[in-house]
Amino acid sequence: MLRTPPGGAGHGTAGGDRLFSIGSVLNQLRDEFPEVTISKIRFLEAEGLVEPRRTPSGYRKFSPEDVERLAQVLRMQRDHYLPLKVIREHLDALERGERLPLPPQGGAPQDLHAVGGGGYPEPDRPTAARIGRAELLAAADVTEAELEAWESYGLITPAADGGYDVESVTVAKLVADMGRFGLEPRHLRAMKAAADREAGLVEQVVAPLRRHRNPQTRAHAEATTKELAVLSVRLHAALMQTALGVRLR
Numbered sequence: 001m002l003r004t005p006p007g008g009a010g011h012g013t014a015g016g017d018r019l020f021s022i023g024s025v026l027n028q029l030r031d032e033f034p035e036v037t038i039s040k041i042r043f044l045e046a047e048g049l050v051e052p053r054r055t056p057s058g059y060r061k062f063s064p065e066d067v068e069r070l071a072q073v074l075r076m077q078r079d080h081y082l083p084l085k086v087i088r089e090h091l092d093a094l095e096r097g098e099r100l101p102l103p104p105q106g107g108a109p110q111d112l113h114a115v116g117g118g119g120y121p122e123p124d125r126p127t128a129a130r131i132g133r134a135e136l137l138a139a140a141d142v143t144e145a146e147l148e149a150w151e152s153y154g155l156i157t158p159a160a161d162g163g164y165d166v167e168s169v170t171v172a173k174l175v176a177d178m179g180r181f182g183l184e185p186r187h188l189r190a191m192k193a194a195a196d197r198e199a200g201l202v203e204q205v206v207a208p209l210r211r212h213r214n215p216q217t218r219a220h221a222e223a224t225t226k227e228l229a230v231l232s233v234r235l236h237a238a239l240m241q242t243a244l245g246v247r248l249r
Contacts, residue, residue, distance in 0.1 A: 021061065025041060029071060044084075049087065130164065130165065141176075142173075155192055156175075
């Protein structure tokens with residue numbers, strides 16, 4: 001349920017509608033979507049999912065309908081893992097009085113996606129162990145040229161059989177999102193190298209467990225790998241926040 005701010009938070013219009021600043025919209029959405037950020041709202045606007053009004057000085061002003069539309073977008077991402085293109089089609093259909101079927105609702109897997117906290121939209125995530133190139137392009141909503149560029153820099157690597165693991169969809173979506181801020185594949189090689197080093201460190205810890213003859217110990221190795229991966233992502237996020245905080249002071 002969206003929380004409407006008290007009377008002073010919005011501004012009336014000649015038609016009686018209340019308009020909200022982007023900060024007020026953020027406060028309303030955060031009750032249901034704690035991870036949402038102002039950057040995320042701006043990103044959804046840039047993608048054409050919402051079109052707030054602008055004051056003569058250029059400030060965004062959102063109507064109650066805009067706020068509800070944003071909430072619908074965030075729910076479709078959270079509950080159904082839909083890409084923005086599909087979400088736009090659903091919202092356009094609703095405005096025409098139509099209703100398109102949504103995929104079954106389900107919770108996100110308890111993995112690295114639960115700890116990122118970056119407020120970026122999650123791509124739809126295929127459930128197969130391997131997906132083909134065409135499936136990757138469709139799921140991440142990227143072009144062949146973009147994928148080729150990312151592969152040339154080692155950001156995405158196909159398996160020996162030419163397929164991709166499902167995490168390649170997440171990588172592709174995040175790389176595309178960062179590209180909108182001017183970050184090119186060559187800029188992201190350092191992140192890939194850092195991830196490879198962290199993965200190597202985790203492997204050093206769990207390698208003795210993997211080689212153990214006891215099946216329960218080997219199963220423990222898998223659980224340990226997942227836990228260390230989650231802790232690594234959390235540590236990386238905390239270090240980034242600390243580094244950026246220092247630079248902003």
